[in-house]
Amino acid sequence: MTPSYSPDKLFKLDAAKKVRFTIFAIFIVAIIAAFFIYPSVWDKAVNKINVISPVALPNFIKVPFKLGLDLAGGTRLIYSADVSGVKGQDASSAMSGLRDVIERRVNLFGVSEPVIEVEHSASQWRLIVELAGIKDISQAIALIGETPFLEFKEQRDDAETQKILNEQKAGNKEYLAQDPYFKPTNLSGKYIKSAKVEFGQNTYQPEVSVQFDSEGAKIFEDLTKRNVEKQLGIYLDGLPISAPVVREAISGGSAVISGKFNIDEAKKLAERLNAGALPVPIRLISQDSVGASLGQDSLNKSINAGLIGFLAVAIFMVLYYRFPGIVAVAALLIYTTLVLALFKLIPVTLTLAGIAGFILSIGMAVDANILIFERMKEEFRAGKGLGFAIDDGFARAWFSIRDSNISTLITTLVLYYFTTSVVKGFALTLGIGVIVSMFSAIFVTRSFLKIFPVSSLEKLPWLMGIKHLNSKF
Amino acid sequence: MLNIIGKRKIYYAMSAIFIVASIIALLLWGLKFGIDFKGGSLLEVAYSDNKRPETNQIIDSLKSLKLNDLRVSPVGDSGVNFRFRETDEATHQEIVKILGGNIEERRFSSIGPTIGTELKQKSIKAIIIVLFGISLYIAWAFRKVSRPLSSWRYGIVTLIALFHDLIIPVGLFAFLGHFYGVEIGTNFIVALLVILGFSVHDTIVVFDRIRENLKRYASLDFAPLVNQSVNETLVRSISTSFTVLLTLLALYVFGGESLKYFILALMVGIFSGTYSSIFIASPLLISWFKVLNKN
Numbered sequence: 001m002t003p004s005y006s007p008d009k010l011f012k013l014d015a016a017k018k019v020r021f022t023i024f025a026i027f028i029v030a031i032i033a034a035f036f037i038y039p040s041v042w043d044k045a046v047n048k049i050n051v052i053s054p055v056a057l058p059n060f061i062k063v064p065f066k067l068g069l070d071l072a073g074g075t076r077l078i079y080s081a082d083v084s085g086v087k088g089q090d091a092s093s094a095m096s097g098l099r100d101v102i103e104r105r106v107n108l109f110g111v112s113e114p115v116i117e118v119e120h121s122a123s124q125w126r127l128i129v130e131l132a133g134i135k136d137i138s139q140a141i142a143l144i145g146e147t148p149f150l151e152f153k154e155q156r157d158d159a160e161t162q163k164i165l166n167e168q169k170a171g172n173k174e175y176l177a178q179d180p181y182f183k184p185t186n187l188s189g190k191y192i193k194s195a196k197v198e199f200g201q202n203t204y205q206p207e208v209s210v211q212f213d214s215e216g217a218k219i220f221e222d223l224t225k226r227n228v229e230k231q232l233g234i235y236l237d238g239l240p241i242s243a244p245v246v247r248e249a250i251s252g253g254s255a256v257i258s259g260k261f262n263i264d265e266a267k268k269l270a271e272r273l274n275a276g277a278l279p280v281p282i283r284l285i286s287q288d289s290v291g292a293s294l295g296q297d298s299l300n301k302s303i304n305a306g307l308i309g310f311l312a313v314a315i316f317m318v319l320y321y322r323f324p325g326i327v328a329v330a331a332l333l334i335y336t337t338l339v340l341a342l343f344k345l346i347p348v349t350l351t352l353a354g355i356a357g358f359i360l361s362i363g364m365a366v367d368a369n370i371l372i373f374e375r376m377k378e379e380f381r382a383g384k385g386l387g388f389a390i391d392d393g394f395a396r397a398w399f400s401i402r403d404s405n406i407s408t409l410i411t412t413l414v415l416y417y418f419t420t421s422v423v424k425g426f427a428l429t430l431g432i433g434v435i436v437s438m439f440s441a442i443f444v445t446r447s448f449l450k451i452f453p454v455s456s457l458e459k460l461p462w463l464m465g466i467k468h469l470n471s472k473f
Numbered sequence: 474m475l476n477i478i479g480k481r482k483i484y485y486a487m488s489a490i491f492i493v494a495s496i497i498a499l500l501l502w503g504l505k506f507g508i509d510f511k512g513g514s515l516l517e518v519a520y521s522d523n524k525r526p527e528t529n530q531i532i533d534s535l536k537s538l539k540l541n542d543l544r545v546s547p548v549g550d551s552g553v554n555f556r557f558r559e560t561d562e563a564t565h566q567e568i569v570k571i572l573g574g575n576i577e578e579r580r581f582s583s584i585g586p587t588i589g590t591e592l593k594q595k596s597i598k599a600i601i602i603v604l605f606g607i608s609l610y611i612a613w614a615f616r617k618v619s620r621p622l623s624s625w626r627y628g629i630v631t632l633i634a635l636f637h638d639l640i641i642p643v644g645l646f647a648f649l650g651h652f653y654g655v656e657i658g659t660n661f662i663v664a665l666l667v668i669l670g671f672s673v674h675d676t677i678v679v680f681d682r683i684r685e686n687l688k689r690y691a692s693l694d695f696a697p698l699v700n701q702s703v704n705e706t707l708v709r710s711i712s713t714s715f716t717v718l719l720t721l722l723a724l725y726v727f728g729g730e731s732l733k734y735f736i737l738a739l740m741v742g743i744f745s746g747t748y749s750s751i752f753i754a755s756p757l758l759i760s761w762f763k764v765l766n767k768n
Contacts, residue, residue, distance in 0.1 A: 078588065121591065141562045284562065285585035294517070294579040298729040309723030313716045320712065353663060356732055359724055360667065360739070363717035364674075370716070371678065374709040400681045403614050404674040410606045411670035415663070418599040423663050430667070 019450040026444055030334045033341035035060050063344045067132075068351035068425060071299045073292030074132035077141065079282040081125040090274075092118075095125050097271030098280050101148045102129060105237060109140060127282060137289055145284065146237075150189030150276020153182035153233035154223060182233040187223055189276030191216025193253075197266045200258060206266035207258040210273060217253025225249040234273070241272050302355040309359055310336070313366055321373050327448045328369035335365050335440040342432055354425035361433025364408070368441035371397040372449075390449050401441055408434050475707070478700040481756035488637060488753055491745075495644020498651075504643070505650030508556070509658035510593050512586035516555040516568065517548070518576040525551055534571055538564060549730075552579070559583045596662040600639075603666055607673045608632045611680070618684050621695050622762055630761070631676050634754040638672040638746045639665055642738045655734055664738035671717070672746025675710050676754045682706050683755070696759050703755045714747040 035042040039060035046057045069076055081098065083091040095118045106114045106129065115130035134140055156164075160183075167175035193211040200207050212220050223232070227246045234242045244257045257269065314332065317325035339358065343350060376393030380386060412434065415427035477484070508515050520526075526534075528545050531553065535543065541558035548554050555568070560583055569578060612628035642665065649655035682702040690698060718740060725736040 078585075080585075080587070124587075138562050138566050286583065286588050287562070287565075288582040288584075289578075289580065291577060291579045293577065298731065301727060301729040302724075305724045305727035308727055309720035312719040312723060316716060316719060352729065352732060353660060353735075356724060356728070356735065357667075359720050360717065363713075363720040364671070366716045367674070367713040370709055370712045374706075374712070378705070396685070399685075400678045403611075403677045403681060406614075407607050407610055407673045407677060408670040410610060411603050411666050414599050414603045414606060415666055418602065419595055419659075419662075423659055426663055 019447050022443065022447045023451065026334060026447065030337050033337045036063070036341045036344060037337065063347070065344055066347040066349045067295070067299070068349045068354065069130055069132060069288070069295075070290050070352045071295045071350060071355075072132050073290050073295040074130065075134055075137050075140070075287065075289040077129040077131075077144070077284060078286035079127040079129070079144075080285045081127055082281045082283070083125050085280065091125060092120075093267075093271055094274060094280050095120075095127070097275035098127060098148075098282070100268065100271060101236065101275045102127065102144055104239060105143050105146075106131065106140070108143075109134060125280075126285075133292060137287075141284060141287075145282065147279045147281070148189070148275050149237055150192070150273065151235050152185050152187040152220075152223065153179070153235060154185050154227050155230045155233070156181060156183050182231075182235075185219075185223055187216065187219045189273075189279075191219060192273060192277035195270045195273035195277065197263065197270050198256070200256075203258070205258065206261060206263045207256050208266050208270045208273070210255045210257065212253035212255075214253065217251070220253060220255065221249060221251045224255075236272050236276050242269055298352050299355075302352065302359075306355065306359045306362075310362060313362065317366065317369070321370075324369075324373045324376070324449070327445065328366065328373070331369060331440055331444040331448060332362065332365060334444050335436060336362065338440070339433055339436050342436065343429070346432075348428055348432065349425055350429070351425040353423065354429040357426040357428075357430035358433055361430055361437065364434065365437035365440060367404070368397075368401045368437055369445055371400050372441065372445060376449075386452070390452065394446055394449065401438065405434050405438050474701065474704045476700065477703050477752060478696050478756055478759050481752070481759065484752035484756060488749070491641050491644070492637065495640045495647070498644045498647040499640075502647045502651035504647055505654065505656045506589075506593075507656030507658040508559075508582060508584050508589070510589045512559050512584050512589045513542075514555075514557050514560050514565075514583040515580070516557075516565070516578070516582075517552060517580040518555075518569075518572060518578050519552045521551070521575045521577065523551060524575050525553065528553075531572070535568060538567055538571070540564070540568075559585055592659065596659075599662070600665060600669070603669050604632060604635055607635070607669065611673070611677065614677075615680065615684060618687065620687070622758060622765075626761060627680055627758070630754055630757045631673060631680075633757060634676055634746075634749040635669055635672060637749045637753055638668050638742055641745045642668065642742045645741055646734075646738065649734075657734075660732070660735040661738055664735050664742065667739060668742030668746055671743055672750060675714070675747055675750035678709065679703055679706050679750055679755050683758070695762055699755050699759055703751060707751065710747055710751055714743055717743055 039062050042060040046059060050056050081095060083094055099116050099118050103114065103116050106116065109131070111131045111134055113132065115128070117128045119126040119128055129144060131137075131140060161180045164175050164178050164180040168178075168180065191212050193213050193216075195208055195210045198207055198209045199205065224246045228248060229245065231243045231245050233240055234244075242257060244259065261269070310332070314329045317328045317332075319325070321328065339361070342348070343358075348354070372394050374393075375397040376389050379389035379392045379396075384392065409431060412427045412431035415423055416431065419427075525547065528547060531545050532543065535555075540560070542556070544556045546554050546556075565581060565583065569576070608628040608631055611631050612625045615624035615627045618624050618627070646655060646657055646661065650657070679702060682705055683699055686693075686698050686702050686705075693701075721736050721740050721743070725733060725740065728736065
């Protein structure tokens with residue numbers, strides 16, 4: 001056997017003190033994890049203590065589980081984007097601009113944490129939009145599908161601004177929808193040829209250069225002539241994205257927006273200008289909407305099934321493996337707590353398939369324990385003292401545990417990198433489960449076994465689930 | 474001790490029956506692909522207060538929309554599922570409008586055919602990569618084993634056992650698809666991949682024991698040594714599969730309707746995976762060994 005892999009070498013656990021410390025640490029971590037999963041228990045206790053305690057104890061940090069669309073209810077939309085109007089190397093930047101446009105629109109809906117992703121596969125560009133808990137899907141679809149509209153506005157003079165503000169204050173309906181500071185012009189995104197990030201020749205600061213076509217150049221020249229030393233508002237989908245001050249009348253159709261932006265801000269502005277200039281048409285090719293009640297239903301059922309599954313495994317383990325079975329159930333409880341806490345911490349978006357993956361991983365986590373116990377019993381039957389049987393059983397089982405878990409990890413990695421997002425959730429929960437279960441076999445089960453009351457257990461073989469004992473005992 | 478190696482031909486025959494049946498089912502009926510793979514729409518609604526109309530009535534009411542390939546099937550006490558060709562959002566809204574106010578829309582999916590084709594390709598790619606990744610890993614993990622069989626043969630035998638475990642659930646779903654209209658979607662592919670991972674889990678444990686015993690009992694012949702190794706790991710294999718089947722059974726009985734067939738595929742696959750790791754993989758090592766020694 002290769003000693004470098006032996007867990008004994010990796011995790012020196014031999015001194016009794018160290019084992020006790022490890023177990024103590026495991027329990028502390030498990031308890032913190034348990035409160036992290038279920039903070040209301042802590043909060044209730046704290047509320048009671050705080051009545052009499054001189055120092056007020058804080059409530060536990062609350063982090064909700066992140067639920068996927070199939071559990072929380074929501075819509076997943078896949079759009080195919082036509083980038084043929086954009087030159088090849090610009091496609092990525094055009095999609096990024098489009099993503100930004102869509103994100104701003106979606107934010108209007110007040111959806112919590114919308115997910116908008118750009119996906120590039122086999123010369124196709126896709127935009128994936130996930131909206132959790134949205135009621136009016138058709139309105140969202142209509143809004144997302146609109147072509148982005150970029151427009152330039154000029155500043156109103158002070159008298160006009162004041163008048164509109166006064167009328168709005170007075171509640172004059174005619175003026176309510178008006179922008180008191182800017183008024184529309186006839187310059188829009190369709191006159192822009194391109195926008196890109198450049199670096200100032202003297203300042204070395206990032207700036208955004210805008211190129212207008214010949215017609216746009218004329219309108220722009222007019223506009224800048226009228227508005228020297230005034231702000232020019234640039235609006236995308238009716239919302240301002242930039243308001244540079246015109247320094248001088250610009251002819252020739254080429255302008256530079258400079259200012260105190262960093263490279264990312266400059267890039268974003270250029271992308272937004274391009275999004276309005278070269279609209280990338282999108283087409284809805286897939287929609288998946290789940291009603292909130294169906295999601296809740298699925299969630300409850302999965303939790304229920306998980307609990308029952310856990311209980312069934314626990315009963316089997318205790319009946320069949322007796323004392324070691326109890327150890328395994330304790331290890332399994334800690335395993336479950338740690339995995340759930342990790343789901344919150346990372347956070348992992350839990351989907352229906354993801355929860356199934358987690359429940360499956362419970363079954364697999366028991367496997368490490370079973371391997372160790374079977375090996376232990378074998379060594380014990382062969383006439384070894386229980387202390388040695390535990391050590392050898394663990395050392396020998398380790399290779400099986402390692403090899404089998406690595407093969408499962410290969411599967412989860414492939415699932416994660418080669419499939420769609422629905423499957424990714426499953427792969428992630430299973431993968432986390434497998435890694436934590438290896439940790440749990442090495443640290444938790446092993447440490448528990450190490451503090452076995454070896455001498456008294458040797459006298460009670462039935463507690464070890466062994467019928468035929470070697471004559472030695 | 475069970476004489477598994479000695480009776481290997483019986484076990485081969487049993488597997489052969491299932492494999493041949495599966496292949497016939499697959500060739501005869503093929504798999505019934507769901508909208509995930511071939512594109513299309515699925516609308517799930519629930520009627521409130523037991524006011525679900527007759528299926529024919531529903532179909533008649535939707536006639537004006539001229540939906541392609543419309544199939545309407547009642548689900549449970551109050552639900553109805555609609556399947557039709559992929560459609561746009563406007564048509565979807567029309568349908569909901571026609572169905573009236575006393576329905577609750579539980580799910581609507583409309584998937585374009587390009588996405589489906591892509592998913593098919595991705596799934597096949599994923600399965601092939603998993604198969605080869607695992608076989609290579611085994612060949613590597615057993616690299617120090619060279620006698621009497623070299624380590625890559627362990628990898629190949631694992632690959633054969635994995636095919637065995639894949640083809641049986643696939644055959645079952647060809648059967649279910651033909652007779653019960655069960656469609657396969659993304660979840661089915663996931664199930665197959667999990668079966669692969671789990672089955673190899675089992676096979677590795679047995680091979681691992683063979684590897685260990687080869688060192689311990691240098692004088693023993695290969696066949697009795699393999700037989701002993703399989704027997705030594707038998708209880709563990711069965712215990713582990715049993716616990717996994719327990720959790721799956723809980724999911725099957727108490728979990729949501731939408732995962733039922735996913736869980737069923739897993740159960741069948743894990744069962745056949747356990748069978749193959751005990752009765753197929755290790756005996757195959759011996760069969761191969763004997764063929765090599767004859768020449």
